[in-house]
Amino acid sequence: MDRNGSIKRRTLLAGAATLTGLARQAEAQGVGAGLKEVPRNRTYIVASTVDGPVLTNVNNANFYAPGVDLRNGLMYATEPLFWYNFFKDEHIPWLAESYAYNDDFTAMTIKLRPGAAWSDGHPFTARDVAYTYNMLIENGTTKRNLRQAALFADRAKRAEVIDDLTVRIVFTRPDPRHVFAVTTNYFAYGPMWVPEHVWSTVEDKAGFTFLDLEKGWPLTTSAWKVVSTAPTQIICDRREDWWGAKTGFRKLPAPERIITVPSISRDRIAQMAVSNAIDISTDMQDVSLLQEIMRRNPKLTTFSGAKPPFGNLDWWPISLFFNSTDERWNDVRVRRAMGFAMNVKQIVDVASGGASDVSRTPFPNFPPLLPYIRSFDDIVEKNRVGVFDLAESERLMKEAGYERDSAKFWAKDGKRAGGDIQGISIVNQIGPLVQQQLRRGGFDVTFYSTPDSSRIMANAQCSMMLSGHSGSSIFDPLATLEAFHSKNFAPVGSPSFYYARMRNPEFDAAVDAIYGLKPGDPAIMPLVRKAMEIWYRLVPEIPIQQYYHRLPMNQTYWKNWPGTENPYMPPAPNHVSTSVYIAHMVEPAG
Numbered sequence: 001m002d003r004n005g006s007i008k009r010r011t012l013l014a015g016a017a018t019l020t021g022l023a024r025q026a027e028a029q030g031v032g033a034g035l036k037e038v039p040r041n042r043t044y045i046v047a048s049t050v051d052g053p054v055l056t057n058v059n060n061a062n063f064y065a066p067g068v069d070l071r072n073g074l075m076y077a078t079e080p081l082f083w084y085n086f087f088k089d090e091h092i093p094w095l096a097e098s099y100a101y102n103d104d105f106t107a108m109t110i111k112l113r114p115g116a117a118w119s120d121g122h123p124f125t126a127r128d129v130a131y132t133y134n135m136l137i138e139n140g141t142t143k144r145n146l147r148q149a150a151l152f153a154d155r156a157k158r159a160e161v162i163d164d165l166t167v168r169i170v171f172t173r174p175d176p177r178h179v180f181a182v183t184t185n186y187f188a189y190g191p192m193w194v195p196e197h198v199w200s201t202v203e204d205k206a207g208f209t210f211l212d213l214e215k216g217w218p219l220t221t222s223a224w225k226v227v228s229t230a231p232t233q234i235i236c237d238r239r240e241d242w243w244g245a246k247t248g249f250r251k252l253p254a255p256e257r258i259i260t261v262p263s264i265s266r267d268r269i270a271q272m273a274v275s276n277a278i279d280i281s282t283d284m285q286d287v288s289l290l291q292e293i294m295r296r297n298p299k300l301t302t303f304s305g306a307k308p309p310f311g312n313l314d315w316w317p318i319s320l321f322f323n324s325t326d327e328r329w330n331d332v333r334v335r336r337a338m339g340f341a342m343n344v345k346q347i348v349d350v351a352s353g354g355a356s357d358v359s360r361t362p363f364p365n366f367p368p369l370l371p372y373i374r375s376f377d378d379i380v381e382k383n384r385v386g387v388f389d390l391a392e393s394e395r396l397m398k399e400a401g402y403e404r405d406s407a408k409f410w411a412k413d414g415k416r417a418g419g420d421i422q423g424i425s426i427v428n429q430i431g432p433l434v435q436q437q438l439r440r441g442g443f444d445v446t447f448y449s450t451p452d453s454s455r456i457m458a459n460a461q462c463s464m465m466l467s468g469h470s471g472s473s474i475f476d477p478l479a480t481l482e483a484f485h486s487k488n489f490a491p492v493g494s495p496s497f498y499y500a501r502m503r504n505p506e507f508d509a510a511v512d513a514i515y516g517l518k519p520g521d522p523a524i525m526p527l528v529r530k531a532m533e534i535w536y537r538l539v540p541e542i543p544i545q546q547y548y549h550r551l552p553m554n555q556t557y558w559k560n561w562p563g564t565e566n567p568y569m570p571p572a573p574n575h576v577s578t579s580v581y582i583a584h585m586v587e588p589a590g
Helices: 003-018 022-026 126-140 149-155 178-183 266-274 287-296 332-340 344-352 367-375 377-383 390-399 431-440 453-458 478-482 505-515 524-538 578-585
Strands: 043-047 082-085 090-093 096-101 107-112 156-163 166-171 224-230 233-238 257-261 318-322 410-412 418-422 444-448 464-468 541-545
Touching: 043 266, 082 178, 090 096, 096 178, 107 126, 107 178, 126 149, 126 156, 126 166, 149 156, 149 178, 166 178, 266 287, 332 390, 332 541, 344 431, 344 541, 367 377, 367 524, 377 524, 418 431, 418 453, 431 444, 478 505, 478 524, 505 524
Parallel strands: 043 257, 418 444, 418 464
Antiparallel strands: 082 090, 096 107, 107 166, 156 166, 224 233, 233 257, 318 464, 318 541
């Protein structure tokens, strides 16, 4: 055992000792705040994925407000029309029963499930779905200050109420992917439906918090409602009058109370998991620490159990993104040189003990995408993507007019090549290695990971971003390619999770040609190759590794967690919507 490992284990044991009372304390959570008592074995405790010592935006339940993150526990008061489980290629109707496209894919009709209702008793109807659609379409063509508004406006003209249980969506152009791209919830993706009878009275939609517990806000159709919010915890209690149970759609879920607490740090998560103070948590990318806590507490498991990869493949392959609005990256030779200065194989081996996979594309390695990924192997080889070659890096920098300064960093006209790299805590295993390798290659970079990093990255207020791909493809390559389309460009200060902010008309044309083709159409393949030839030429990012969600799931109080034998949904609680599905599926352990 190495010295760092010994320190880590001593820290874990010391921390666990201080937390042994937390599980008992959880039985009384909410008591004293006017809430009923709920025993620990009916209380589902989640360590939030939100960075920092406290939960953020705890008094704002408006999913569409800029900068609001419902992963703090407020997401349990939401539910979708549809869920999608990519493990089984399963489209799961929930508030809706079905959908159907017209013959030319220019419109879609959605049938809602009868009996669904808001927590104030108002029926959930087609008017709510149409209102949400039209609100976002209108905002996306005017103020553009609501989350997802640009997406809705780009893909939909209007939503029409046919009757209480039927809504028709008219598209801006043939859109055979619309139900997945816009209407369905999976991973952290998908819309939240709002009650027309409340939101139609609100003028400033972006400024509306939709949280007033005395009024019963946020109204929800979910099986849980918000009963307490504070920076240290958010509590949601089960609604005994949930429409799903009343109509016979599903039985009431087992968790009577869901408590979300801050994760604070990786070590804090480990301590809480070992002491049974939490049931599920955010990612723990430190594989050795994850193995150690499973040894300390045999009730802890992962998606793949105690075997590699200690988790499940996610849609979030990690790359080092260049901020295209930063003039330091105007010369593609500099970007390419940085790629040659990085030993991505070493990064993966050190950070995950070899339990992850090197990535040379922006795509996740899901089986339906592999034929596309393999189709541009020759382009990858031609561009020497993922090759560690300091001599080639040096050649490119000198060709670009750079020379080493007194500190051995590349500089030109008195300015060093490099800048700040921002990343959220999930990439903390990788960030220091990226920094070390690039500095050794002559690039003056510094990695930062703070509670404010997510905001900084989203607003392009940094030079580079170490992160995964938001809104990636699952079964069809278009979603990943669209992330680099000019329509998703945003200036500095305008929030966007499409970090590269790329603009190239030739690339756009290739992607636009895919849009109207039905997934699986053979005509898609040459268009993907054309787009990727341009992508590799432009170097908007440096691919590093495929991403695996690695998180401990505790079987002390709850069982039926998703795993390789029962892959009913990815388990990560930072998936805003699918985390709700997990809470429906878990069962009492005893």
